[in-house]
Amino acid sequence: MDNAVYVGLSRQMILRRELDIIANNVANADTVGFKVESLMARTEPAAPAETLGAPKPVKFVLDAGVARDFGQGALFTTGSDLDLGIEGDGFFEVTTEEGARYTRDGRFRLDELGRIVTQAGDPVSGDGGGEIIVNPQDGAVTIAADGTVSQGENAIGKIAVMRFDDLSVLEKAGDNLLRNVSNLQPEAAPDVRVRQGMLEGSNVKPILEITRLIEVTRAYESVTRMMESTADLSRRAVERMGRAN
Numbered sequence: 001m002d003n004a005v006y007v008g009l010s011r012q013m014i015l016r017r018e019l020d021i022i023a024n025n026v027a028n029a030d031t032v033g034f035k036v037e038s039l040m041a042r043t044e045p046a047a048p049a050e051t052l053g054a055p056k057p058v059k060f061v062l063d064a065g066v067a068r069d070f071g072q073g074a075l076f077t078t079g080s081d082l083d084l085g086i087e088g089d090g091f092f093e094v095t096t097e098e099g100a101r102y103t104r105d106g107r108f109r110l111d112e113l114g115r116i117v118t119q120a121g122d123p124v125s126g127d128g129g130g131e132i133i134v135n136p137q138d139g140a141v142t143i144a145a146d147g148t149v150s151q152g153e154n155a156i157g158k159i160a161v162m163r164f165d166d167l168s169v170l171e172k173a174g175d176n177l178l179r180n181v182s183n184l185q186p187e188a189a190p191d192v193r194v195r196q197g198m199l200e201g202s203n204v205k206p207i208l209e210i211t212r213l214i215e216v217t218r219a220y221e222s223v224t225r226m227m228e229s230t231a232d233l234s235r236r237a238v239e240r241m242g243r244a245n
Helices: 002-027 206-244
Strands: 036-046 058-070 075-077 084-087 091-096 099-105 142-145 147-150 153-157 162-165 171-176 177-180 195-196 198-200
Touching: 002 036, 002 058, 002 206, 075 084, 084 091, 091 177, 142 195
Parallel strands: 084 198
Antiparallel strands: 036 058, 075 198, 084 195, 091 099, 091 162, 099 177, 142 147, 147 153, 171 177
């Protein structure tokens, strides 16, 4: 009976992890550029706790990582010149102290040097890797669909929009940024469209996530009842054996 308890415990751990992920999705339903996540699980055979009459092997449930859906979120209008939304498969490239980072969060601003930066102050990379510097005295900033940044009739730079052939190489790095954890280098995404004065909302579907939250909660409660029933059955068996002796 210990096998059932151990298997149930492994399932409970996975369900608790899944609850955390779903709760994080719900909390970020209004976060710009956020991508919905889901838990991947796998089974792993292991030797049973008891060999007498126990199946061989016993299969436990394990965490196999987090999957991220990079599907397009809805674009909404803000009217701010430095709010940018991506239409298509690509990422803005940002230069941080830890190296290049990637994001779909286009809430940019100007710093004291006139550079286009993120809300955290990290410079947004231009096409070719340089920074884009704006002179406030030269008029309003316009950004074309291909990312070209202009003031008046003068082009002053181009926002870099990059694409990865394999999105699994990206992992969360905080501040709504992603980092490349492989040697795979991104490529320019010329067919992607940059929309000035717009932002991309998250692709979280709140109703679906709430439904998942209810389902996982019920599954957790069901496993808990099963474990309690198994433990109670084991206790009564021991008591009967004691009386028989």
